[in-house]
Structures are given as structure tokens and as C-alpha cells.
Amino acid sequence: MGNSASSVHLPVLLRETIQQLQLSEGLTVLDGTVGAGGHSSKIMEAIGPSGNLIGLDRDQMMLNFAKQKLEGGSYQLFQKSYAEMNDVITECQIPGVDRILLDLGLSSDQLADDQRGFSFDSTGPLDLRFDTTQGKPAWKLLEKSSEEKLENIFHEYGEERYSKQIAQKIVLTRNQNQIHSAKDLSHLIQDCTPRSSNQKSAKKHPATRVFQALRIAVNQELEQLETFLKKIAHESLNPDGLVAIISFHSLEDRMVKNAFRDKSRWKNLTSKPIIASPAESRINPRARSAKLRVAIKV
């Protein structure tokens, strides 16, 4: 996937993000989660040919999508984590960047790829890594981790009510059969959670929190965000530079909110996060949980 197919991802809060980034011709902008280039293509238009667009993503498949979308413009793409953007800035031989955008989490293109395990009913291996060349896939974590460790992951990163029951069932099941695909895991979760959290009328799939937790764990997502907020963002921005972050769950949003409260480092431009309009949420269900926060480096 990724080379011939076209992207199915709809960028969230697109108009609001472009407005908040306060773009003008000639700026240097770093999109730390370039994905399929939805936000970046609008950024490229706004900064014009004299501007400089740098895009990062941990997933090579997403960089291929971005190349298609940005074709004809001037940009540089790197397979890197946003937590390593200082290395890219050094490689580009520039002092820093004027704007940074992070649109965290998962792209609909990753969700649509049956071989990555992001979708609950996919039959390929339960991988869940953004960069499949690094670290260990989620199925291996399920195979090797103690019951206690699994319970902690589901509880801390997924705030899952039935962490204990799910961890117990995984350990019991894996001794007989390998839990290899996303479908295997979602069936197991449905089997050991109460029917009320399982019914079709429930807003979220019963496996949502466990999948989120495993994805956070295998990609070390909170550690990446912490490194970025504590050190990398401030170091990478030019004076008066601005950072905009879109997050999709409360663990990340809380980290961003708390970081931007530090008045010695940030002028917070969003005392309340910007959220999607009802119209956008209707068209794009991913937008329902999106929160955009923006700050200027002081």
C-alpha cells in the first residue's frame, strides 16, 4: 500500500489550523507528522515558493502518500520522529524553524491497511508500529509481557476499566493459541467485557481503549511527546516561533495543556482548546475527539 493507492485521510481542523499557524510567504515550517500531506499542502500554498516546508513522519508509507500530495511544490521529507527534529534542522543547515505543526496519532490510511493491525477487524499481524523497522510489534508484546505489565499498559495508556480481566484472558489464551491478528484480539476483548460495553449501540468499539494503549506502548508515544514538549520544541523554534498541536485523547491533551502553562517558555494562545465544528464532526468522525492548542515561544 502507499505507492499507487490514493490517500483516504481527511485532515482535521484544517481551516482552523492554517489560520492559527499565522502563515506568510517565506516562512520555514516543519510539519512533524506530515502523514498524507493534507495540512502540509495548504501550508505550502501559504508560504509560497520562497518558503521552506519540512515534513517528518515515522512511517515510510505515509511519506509516499505525502510525496503524491505535495508533487510540484518545494519541500523536504524525512523518515524521522518529531522528537528528533533537531537532527533534521542540523542536517538542513538552518538555525531553526518559524512554525511547527503536530497532528498526533493515526492516519486513516494506516487504519485502512490490513497488514498493520490498526483496525479492529484486520486479519494481518497485530503490528501497530508507525515505523515497522524499529522496536517490536504489538503481537510480540502480548506474547512476552507478564499479566501485570499488560494490565498496567491497558490501565495507564487506555484508562480501560476491564484491564485486569483482559490481561488475565490474554495470558490464558496465549498458552493455547497465539494472538496474532487485530481480529483475534478484538474477539478476545469482546468475550471478556460485559455486554453493555459491547453492544452495537455503545458509542465506541469495546476494543478501542486496549488498541490505543498498545499503540501508545509500542510507539512510545507519550515519551516522544514529553521529549518534544520539554526540550525539542523550544530548541527548534526561531525567536517568536509558534507551535500548534492537535491531539486525540486526554493523556496527550493534558501534557500539551500543562506544558503551555509554563509562562517562562510559552505564550499560550488557546486557554481553551479549539475543537471541530458540528459540521466537520458529522463528515469526519475522527474530528470529534480532536483538540488544537497553540503557543508562541518566549
Ligand SMILES: C[S@@+](CC[C@H](N)C(=O)[O-])C[C@H]1O[C@@H](n2cnc3c(N)ncnc32)[C@H](O)[C@@H]1O
Ligand atoms: C493524524 S496523521 C497526520 C495527518 C496529516 N496531518 C495529514 O493531513 O495528512 C498522524 C501521522 O503522524 C505519524 N506519527 C506518529 N507519531 C510520530 C512521531 N513520533 N514522529 C513523526 N511522525 C509520527 C503517523 O505515522 C501518521 O502518519
